[in-house]
Amino acid sequence: MIILDYSDKRPIYEQIVERFETLILNGALEPDQKMPSVRSLAVELSINPNTIQRAYAQLERDGYLYTIKGRGSFVRFDESMMKKQQEKLLVRLSQVLEECKRTDISREEIIRCMEKYYEEGRV
Amino acid sequence: MIILDYSDKRPIYEQIVERFETLILNGALEPDQKMPSVRSLAVELSINPNTIQRAYAQLERDGYLYTIKGRGSFVRFDESMMKKQQEKLLVRLSQVLEECKRTDISREEIIRCMEKYYEEGRV
């Protein structure tokens, strides 16, 4: 479920956070579903439990999880989270697009790039 | 000319590198123009000369500068650099677009975002 890339320069806890975010927004993890326990996931990935703990803490802070003492962590999901996520992405998109323009990448080139993901007439 | 953002978590030398890359690709700095000296820029930004030195070293490795010992550093520019830069950007763009699709951002939304930078019918 989680794949770590040690050659990636980003810290491990960040990779875990991002992976779970995707799974939750995807719907692969359903609302109120129980998350794997910190210890079991640490064993599975053979990394330090502190690292998992840190990832879960950030996911909770960002609203993707809620924790019940003594029972574990559970998936939270509502539409507002999706909205927030979309806004963050659009900001990143804007930044990249601005750089594209500065570097003289043509409008057509960008559209071509987009069509790879959004096939004509489907969305 | 250079603005440092200390709240940015990226290292200072990297911010400097990126800023100069932009200025050179933009044409704001012309080929063979003299760069500010390591020491003078360090004073101007009130940071340590070593940090500037590090940024310049990376810019030189990446082909944006050439250095003449005892004289200073100078802007280098050729078309191939522009090409490389464009390729890197298109990869980043692809990554963001893929995330956009995963997060259910519509094709129209993206085009709207693009039009902000590429006004209709101009490019």
Add this chain to the structure above:
Amino acid sequence: MIILDYSDKRPIYEQIVERFETLILNGALEPDQKMPSVRSLAVELSINPNTIQRAYAQLERDGYLYTIKGRGSFVRFDESMMKKQQEKLLVRLSQVLEECKRTDISREEIIRCMEKYYEEGRV
């Protein structure tokens, strides 16, 4: 394992880089083996940790190492590196050979020199 030559005019970090390159290409350091930590090596060679850090950074840029934050640096190795290295060497060889010819060193002299390393009939 590492010997520094202070009378050598090349910078220390470069000597370190070259030495490790050799050890890795030799196979004396095996893939995924842990490199000595920045600090420990600095103590061992009685030089500043920054200097080791600089050497490691270059080795990583050149693909000889990968780094896991908080864990250490590890040897990377693949065939393509060997190929690149060979190409670089052949260029250097050509330069030296050209000079040899200009300086009237005979073909036989060069072959004699070569046989010292490549004993007849073995390679």
Add this chain to the structure above:
Amino acid sequence: MIILDYSDKRPIYEQIVERFETLILNGALEPDQKMPSVRSLAVELSINPNTIQRAYAQLERDGYLYTIKGRGSFVRFDESMMKKQQEKLLVRLSQVLEECKRTDISREEIIRCMEKYYEEGRV
């Protein structure tokens, strides 16, 4: 006669020294021929006279020139210099060859490289 390569990392005075060495060993500059004056050469190459001075000093130290006060510098040449030069080159060649072997470059590859400069049956 002298071409400077500013993108070369070696210091300028060293490039000048090497160039004159070649010209003298080649025979392009004949024994007892007058060298261009420091000032005139400095003007021609539009560099600092100190730099030329330094190059000439080294050439004199290495036995390639002799200087007569008030008259200028003159080319010296004798067989022993050639011998010395050849020895230096053979040392460099040995170093490169040793590295070649360590990097698994085959004997045949090296001979092929050599034949480019020493065409079969000519030397």
Add this chain to the structure above:
DNA sequence: GTGGTCTAGACCACG
């Protein structure tokens, strides 16, 4: 004056 290297000592993020 220029860039390049090195030291000593500090702080941070990560695991």
Add this chain to the structure above:
DNA sequence: GTGGTCTAGACCACC
């Protein structure tokens, strides 16, 4: 404990 960044201050080679 690991690597990564930064500062302060020094020395060198080069022009």
